[in-house]
Amino acid sequence: MLAPPLLIGSLRIDPPILQAPMAGFTNYAFRQIVRDYGGAGLLATEMVSARSFAWLSDHQAESPDRLWGVAEEPRPLAVQMWDNDPDTLARVGHLLATQYRVSVVDLNFGCPVKQVTERAHSGSYLLKTPDRVGRIVETVVAACAPTPVTAKIRLGCSRDQITAPDVVQAIEQAGAAAVTVHGRTAKDFFKGDADWEHIASLKQYLHRIPLIGNGDLDRPEKVAEAFRRYGVDGVMIARAALGRPWLxxxxxxxxxxxxxxxxxxxxxxxxxxxxxxALVLERFGEQKGTLLMRKFACCYAQGRPGARDFRREVSKAPDARSLWRLFDELFPGVEPVAVAART
Ligand SMILES: Cc1cc2nc3c(=O)[nH]c(=O)nc-3n(C[C@H](O)[C@H](O)[C@H](O)COP(=O)(O)O)c2cc1C
Structure with a gap:
């Protein structure tokens, strides 16, 4: 078999194709749609700020919007969190493992956004210090056991500062159950192609845990190629699935x-x-739901005739009814069907 099931701790991921965490996108509504089509062995939430979550928990406030659906929805499910303080991450990881009973607690060491790196010294900023990554992982693993803890990284901060070999070793030694590598550096952001040769080269540093490759997988054939040519144990798909959850x-x-x-x-x-x-509206109401759905709608339109006009109109759609009407126009000749949210 080209891609045997993947083990994350004792959790069997079959097929070893993971839905990537994407802030602002991979909420409960999107995950439900992905589940409906099938084919993703493990789904992930958007990243959650551990510090905010801890604050909300201290003040007995509601859980963050980004944890919408997490408590009830089907498993397996990974929740990703970010911060740089091992104790805060451990505390929140423990909550996620015990109260939310998530299948996997994932740590973000890849986010390149300034708010997370420069302002909070978290995400990909931590790739500069593999030891620190190791200490964080070790503390979180101890707090979450037996729930597996995984980490998601980039190759390094910049092309002349590739630290992934040290970072993946630190992650493995600290007791993580898998590591996902996005084949770009933080400085690359999303420019250029993901470097799959580099991802493949990290396999030599790992002895116990699976390597999951990520970056630019936008066609089924490319996914097969990632396993065949680069020898990864699993793959993760992000952007290409946003408007094509059937991918x-x-x-x-x-x-x-x-x-x-x-x-x-x-x-x-x-x-x-x-x-x-419908799912988004049910949760967020008309105003916020319409705003949120505008960006999803543009993803679904990509590659369709009239996509550019559609995007322009969508960005101006003031309410749910106008957005709904635009969805009818995007697929001309289609007999509209009644749709229920079916939560
Ligand atoms: C809008 C957006 C939000 C993202 N949010 C997250 C996130 O919350 N956590 C994370 O680890 N990666 C995040 N990523 C990175 C993706 O998970 C993935 O690593 C990256 O997009 C490369 O994969 P792709 O080429 O399949 O899109 C985000 C990417 C995008 C485009």
Missing amino acids: FRQAAAAVRGQPIPADPSPAEQQACLKRHF
Whole structure:
């Protein structure tokens, strides 16, 4: 088999194709849609600030919006958090493992956004100091056991400061159950191509835990190629799935050597978009839900005729009704179907 199931601790991930955490996107609504199509072995939330979560918990406030659905939804599910303080991360990790009963606690060491790096000395900023990464992982692993703890990193802070070999070793030695590597540096942000040769080269430093590769996987054939050519144990898909949540199902077929299912029909795609919107509206109400859905809608439109006009109109859509109408126009000739949120 091209891609045997992946073990994260004692958790079996089959197929070894993971849905990446994406702040602002991979909320409960998106995860439900991904689940509906199937093909993703492990889903992840958006990253959560451990410090904010700890504060909310101290003040008996509601859990963060980003944990919407987490307590109840199907497993397996990973929750990702960020900070640089081992004790805060350990405390929140313990809460996630015991109260929320998540399947995996994931640590973010890859975020390149200034607010997280320069202002909070977290995310990819920590790649400069592999020892510190190790200490964080060790503390969180101890607090979460037996729930597995994983880490997501980039190759380093910049091309002339590649630290991933040291960082992945520190992560393994600290007791993490898997490491995911996005094949860019923090300075690259999203520029250039993900460096899969570099991802593959990290395999030599890992002796016990799986290596999950991430970056630019936007077609099922590319996913199969990542396993065949680069020898990773798992892959993670982010941006390409935003408007094509059925990509996981197609990728799963590709790695199983099965025929790749066709894209859903326009009618099915429209129904998917509307169901997504219904879920978002139910949670966030009309004003916030409409704003949030504008960016998702643009992802679904990518590559469709009239996408540019659609994006322009969507960015001005003042309310749910106008956005809904634009969804009808994006798929001309499709008989609109009634859509319920079905939470
Ligand atoms: C809008 C957006 C939000 C992201 N948020 C997160 C995040 O919360 N945590 C994280 O580890 N990575 C985050 N990422 C990075 C992705 O998980 C992934 O590593 C990156 O997009 C490369 O994969 P891709 O080429 O499949 O998109 C984000 C990426 C994007 C585009």
